[in-house]
Amino acid sequence: MRHHNSVFHDVLKQVPWGVFERLVEEHAADKHVRRLSTKSQFIALLYGQLAGAVSLRETVEGLASHAARLYHVGARPAARSTLADANARRPSAVFGGLFAAILAQAQRGLRRKLGEAVYLI
Numbered sequence: 675m676r677h678h679n680s681v682f683h684d685v686l687k688q689v690p691w692g693v694f695e696r697l698v699e700e701h702a703a704d705k706h707v708r709r710l711s712t713k714s715q716f717i718a719l720l721y722g723q724l725a726g727a728v729s730l731r732e733t734v735e736g737l738a739s740h741a742a743r744l745y746h747v748g749a750r751p752a753a754r755s756t757l758a759d760a761n762a763r764r765p766s767a768v769f770g771g772l773f774a775a776i777l778a779q780a781q782r783g784l785r786r787k788l789g790e791a792v793y794l795i
Contacts, residue, residue: 697771717749
């Protein structure tokens with residue numbers, strides 16, 4: 675059977691992975707990590723957000739249903755407790771830095787609107 679990329683894969687193509695890897699190294703986010711890399715954590719969280727998941731369990735179950743396709747986006751399925759531990763222990767600065775890098779690429783008007791939205795959050 676021929677492989678077809680998913681829409682989620684196309685969304686992930688827009689992520690500046692070089693910047694992401696630099697941030698992971700800079701903040702030592704993958705130091706002493708055995709199971710879930712920061713990239714897999716990011717992909718799981720992004721999937722949960724785009725799928726409208728309301729809990730980590732729902733996110734993990736949704737990812738598990740697409741386990742065969744996760745390989746193609748460079749991620750692995752994760753257990754709920756592993757994802758919860760990663761969320762609690764990893765520095766959020768990696769994701770904040772990635773957001774800032776993506777925001778810097780946006781047009782000025784969009785940057786202003788997103789900046790106001792982030793301020794509200």
